[in-house]
Amino acid sequence: xxxxxxxxxxxxxxxxxxxxxxxxxxxxxxxxxxxxxxxxxxxxxxxxxxxxxxxxxxxxxxxxxxxxxxxxxxxxxxxxxxxxxxxxxxxxxxxxxxxxxxxxxxxxxxxxxxxxxxxxxxxxxxxxxxxxxxxxxxxxxxxxxxxxxxxxxxxxxxxxxxxxxxxxxxxxxxxxxxxxxxxxxxxxxxxxxxxxxxxxxxxxxxxxxxxxxxxxxxxxxxxxxxx
Numbered sequence: 001x002x003x004x005x006x007x008x009x010x011x012x013x014x015x016x017x018x019x020x021x022x023x024x025x026x027x028x029x030x031x032x033x034x035x036x037x038x039x040x041x042x043x044x045x046x047x048x049x050x051x052x053x054x055x056x057x058x059x060x061x062x063x064x065x066x067x068x069x070x071x072x073x074x075x076x077x078x079x080x081x082x083x084x085x086x087x088x089x090x091x092x093x094x095x096x097x098x099x100x101x102x103x104x105x106x107x108x109x110x111x112x113x114x115x116x117x118x119x120x121x122x123x124x125x126x127x128x129x130x131x132x133x134x135x136x137x138x139x140x141x142x143x144x145x146x147x148x149x150x151x152x153x154x155x156x157x158x159x160x161x162x163x164x165x166x167x168x169x170x171x172x173x174x175x176x177x178x179x180x181x182x183x184x185x186x187x188x189x190x191x192x193x194x195x196x197x198x199x200x201x202x203x204x205x206x207x208x209x210x211x212x213x214x215x216x217x218x219x220x221x222x223x224x225x226x227x
Contacts, residue, residue, distance in 0.1 A: 005207050007198055009215040013222045014192045020184035022093025029135035034126060036136070041125035044142055044157060051115035054128065055147050055156035057081060058101040059193070061112055062200030065131055066124035069117035073110065073204065074147040074154070079161060080107035081210055083176045084168045090187045098183030098190040099169070099176060101197070102160035103145075110206050113149055113156050132159040140164040173214055180214070181221035191218055 025031070032040070045052055051069050054060065055076060085100035092098030103109060116124045133139050141164050147156045171179065183190030198215045201208060 005202065005212055007195075007202060007212075007215060008219040009191065009195045009198065010219070011195070013219050014189060014195055016222050016226050017182070017184055017189040017191050019189075020093045020096050022096075022185035023089040024186040025134060026089050026137075029137050031135050032130060032133065032139065036139075037126045037129045038122070040129055040133070040139060040142075041122075044144075045121075045125070050121070051118060052121065052125070053147075053154060053156040054114045054116065055111055055145060055158040056114050057103065057109050057111035057158070058197055059200075060114065060128075061204065062196050064114055066114075066127045067117035067120040068114045070115040072113050072149050072151070073206070074113040074149040074156065076103070076109045076111065076145055076147050076158070078105065078107075079103040079109045079145065081109055081208055083180065083214070084170060085160065085163055086167055086169050087183070087185070087190075089185060091185050091190050091193055092183045093185040096182050096184050097179065098185065099171075099179050100160070101193075102163050102168075103158065105162055110208065112204060112206075113147055113154065137165060141166070173210070174217060177214055177217035177221050181218045181225065191222060194218055 082102055082104040083099040084102050087098040087100050088094045141160050143161055144155045145158050145161055147154050180190035180194055194215050198211055
């Protein structure tokens with residue numbers, strides 16, 4: 001039986017984080033259109049077998065946003081989760097900046113391999129790339145990594161593995177917790193994102209010590225701010 005790890009962060013904590021206005025995207029970005037997305041998809045998947053596998057380690061677990069034909073647990077050896085990309089848009093704002101989850105070199109990361117459903121490749125890849133990469137300035141942040149599954153060693157497409165062309169902040173876990181506890185922007189709060197992520201992992205029986213420690217500290221930070 002999979003051990004049930006307690007989740008401290010709750011909807012009540014998230015509700016205590018005030019909403020904030022801010023830009024949805026960085027106003028300096030040049031956004032990708034459908035033609036750009038299709039060219040990028042063709043380049044990334046050229047010569048790759050179908051179905052196309054996507055390695056999900058964060059929001060794609062609880063909100064894939066594309067047609068999933070099959071899924072399985074997978075471990076990306078040589079990578080670990082890290083809230084390391086500073087945000088002053090989306091789930092952050094200039095006055096209340098946040099952090100975006102990425103993969104960083106070292107360790108291991110357990111997640112899900114999600115196969116794009118056959119016959120939906122064009123629309124599914126557009127949806128994934130538009131959501132994950134958004135703009136020309138971020139288009140280099142997709143790569144293939146090796147993942148160990150019950151089928152053996154596979155390759156899967158993932159995003160923001162050692163981010164390219166975007167600032168990275170290496171903060172301690174307490175510093176990350178303070179940032180995420182207060183972060184909010186046009187797309188919601190950092191605490192909400194973290195809660196949905198930890199619940200998504202728990203739903204699939206996946207435990208990450210880092211994420212569980214972080215959600216506990218974010219809950220404590222929110223409680224301290226409300227006291």
